Amino acid sequence: MSEELELVRGSDNPFEDVGLPDADTKLIKADLAAEIVGILRERHLTGAAAAKLVGIQTADISRIRNADVSRFTIDRLVHILNRLNRHVEMRVTVKAVPGEHPAPSLT
Numbered sequence: 354m355s356e357e358l359e360l361v362r363g364s365d366n367p368f369e370d371v372g373l374p375d376a377d378t379k380l381i382k383a384d385l386a387a388e389i390v391g392i393l394r395e396r397h398l399t400g401a402a403a404a405k406l407v408g409i410q411t412a413d414i415s416r417i418r419n420a421d422v423s424r425f426t427i428d429r430l431v432h433i434l435n436r437l438n439r440h441v442e443m444r445v446t447v448k449a450v451p452g453e454h455p456a457p458s459l460t
Contacts, residue, residue: 382422385430385441389417392437407436 368383369376393403393414400418404411416424417433431441 378427381427381443382425382430383420385427385434386417386420386422386425388439389430389433389437392434392439393418407433409433 363370366376366380368379373379398406400411400414403414407414413425416422417430422430434441
């Protein structure tokens with residue numbers, strides 16, 4: 354039994370690929386959280402030690418480790434990375450949404 358599988362290329366954003374709202378925000382938060390988790394692993398920090406170091410609750414460290422970042426703003430995640438001695442640099446590229454017309458000029 355051999356079934357032909359169709360190869361579908363996704364975008365760079367899996368949240369967008371599955372149709373979730375605010376996909377760009379979700380991707381940014383996920384990337385920042387992944388960096389935080391990586392630093393905590395690299396430094397072998399417990400939840401309590403990490404929380405004390407960055408000045409947040411242990412439960413929040415647990416949420417980040419479990420990829421539950423819905424309660425966090427991008428700003429708060431960046432602040433946590435700063436407290437872990439990481440400088441965050443972001444590049445923003447604005448693209449038109451396919452099928453939408455550009456906004457009229459105000460001039």
